[in-house]
Amino acid sequence: MANAAVFDLCVVGAGMIGSAAARHASELPGTSVCLIGPEEPQDRHNNATGIFAAHYDEGRITRACDPNPVWASMAQASIKRYKDIEEKSGISFYNEVGTLMAARSNGEYMSKVQTVLKEQRIPVVNLDGRELAAKFPYLRLSANDAGVYEERNAGYISPRRLVSAQQAAAKKQGCRIIHDVVEKVSRVVKNGEYVMRVETNGGTVVESRKVLLAAGAYTDFRQLLPGFRLNQLLCPLTVALAEISEQDAAILRSMPSVIYKGDGHPELHPDFPRLPDGQVSYYMLPPIQYPDGKYYIKLGHFHAAVLARLHSAGEVKRWFETGNKALADATGKFIRSLFKGVEVLGWKQDQCVVVETPNDLPYIDTVHTQLGVATGGNGYAAKSSDEIGRIAATMMLRGWDSDIPRDTFRLRTKSAL
Template sequence: MSDPTRYDLAVIGAGPLGAATARHAAESGASVLVVGPEEPADPAGHEGTWAGYYDQGRLCHVLEVPLMTSLLAMRSRRRFPELIARTGIDFLTPTHSVTVLPAETGERSLWFDRDVLARNAADLGVPVDALDEQELAQAYPGLRFEPGHVALREPDAFILNPRALVAAELSAATAAGATIVRDEVVARDRVGDDVRLTGAGGGTWTAARAVLATGAATNATGLLDRRLATATYGATVVLAEVAGPDAVSMPTMMMMKVRGGEMVFGGIVMAPVEYPDGRWYLKISGSSLLDFPLEGREEIAAWVRTGGHPGDLEMARVLLAELLPDLEVLSLRTRPCLVCATPSDLPYLDWADESTVVLVEGERGAMAADEIGRLAAGLALTGRWSDTIPHAVFAAEWSA
């Protein structure tokens, strides 16, 4: 159904970035529309795009590179208690964030450079512990780490539930007067000085400005006049079912596991969280993260229908048998996910044209989404950048 109302801001996409943008814009007094589909019920028969936030657990911590990622996350994190209290939706579970890596990492990955990660935490005033091989084993006696590996530990980290974060952001947005339409925008046009959006269901809406916050599917939407310089990948999450939250005592780990000079695993192993089916799962991801580049809606939909890369199941089985030899794993299954990457490893938060701001973050976007959305709302509504971080840091790059 068409809506005759003209909004100050229309947000395309109702994931973490879109929901946060809508929330901050509405709370500033603007009239706000946010348009985005519900999560599909069945990936096996899915058509169209997909959102990476369809998940229960993301690590929320500062042991990240580049430093800007951690800074944006810290700004978001400071507002989380108030958002939880106001909406009654708790999306945080305390955890230790432990980055495990070989004592000698060489030139393998900046993401696993212990000195860089420690300096970033120090720059943000967040205490972290450096654990040698013996201290790591003593701290987590139920885990078996590869010989020669050490760690950095952030004791006051969280597992963030991205589905619940989105629910909280949208709850706060609607409380401030925002309108949510559950549809997918299929066209964006200019009508005079306004932006007109058309939904797959036939509805149309107009706004003075728009924010395009469609994540890894941005280029696939067809809503931009040119392609962003981003790469979209079909990622795989392996869910290892356990008996419950007390089945294992463990931190959440970013892990680089090296044996005989070769990396045998690089990714995340998350402490158990409860999923919508009422079961508890450890989440493992990383080995095939960037192995499946995708182009367009059809390739994204086809990837989702696969349910993820089945080869990751054996990787997870071997990893868990070595890491948690006493753990009873009740089942293993894959889930599809989407991630995207920018050349700078930083978000894009920039003008696509004179009326629309484009907003993209990669796989770590959930923990920083509230701050990125705040910045986007300010830029779109006022037309100017007013933050102490230079706007050039978030400049979009466009494909030739």
């Protein structure tokens, strides 16, 4: 049934970006906001909606360091607001344990990182191969590596708790939250004016002056866009959660989050996927206590290391339900070979889907004056989601408000199937 009120903005997709957009929009005086998205399913294998989200997890790396200046800028803006979001919501999600980026000392990746560090004056500690080995003796790194260590304003966030915090703050500000899946968005005429009509799987109809789509990988799988698809690819990623004891977790209590791209140590397990140039690349979270009470080290590969891509809602659903056990096992063995003096008790697999855009940056743009899009995380958006949401919400309601040129995030489309 339809709701009588016409909202100023309806955000479709209640993940990290959508929830952030709803919070920022609902901060604006006199602005009515609605956020629609499903709750996390209790059983991944019996999920009637077929929707799985990247925030159904406890660990995502956050840091300012990045080879891309746009991602670095958005990350810094978001990180500055973490504490404020925690205070407004009463929900903690940020762990400031620091982040280490290590790579081949003379490689292109580290060169780009250093350029961004200098241009944006990001405070770090630079470490050569010998210093890396001394500071992180529990990791097997290459003698050819150099490191950039962010001790402050970096570490990891719980994406699950971040979404809860954003939604709690938005709700306090008057945002209406509907836990359902949107099936169709259309523009209709009401009382001589165009309004946006949002229809959910459960039969709810919401009318709004404007709609922001933040549905990620699912944007093309419902009737959300008017006759075209997004120019994006869906990359399936595999991670392993390696269980360690509480005692070993205590030993690693000062371990930072790690991003690595280099030659790798000779003793690393060989079946872990490499980049096309043969380099080893991974991201890794320090020990985190998960809801089952156990401590896990999470490690995954970069999306450039795999060739497979997903093309339908059915493929995405099957991927989340089954994943790639062989790759998860190789990743678990890789974690075991990466650490010195830490016993890996076993591992379990998990998986996610990364939305890739042609320029590795998100889409933050309007389809027309009443419909906008904020999607395309490219595997980097969790840390920056609050700023992406702020830019998108402001774009829809007030106009462009970012030092980053609007054309940077221009929407690119493909014809409908």
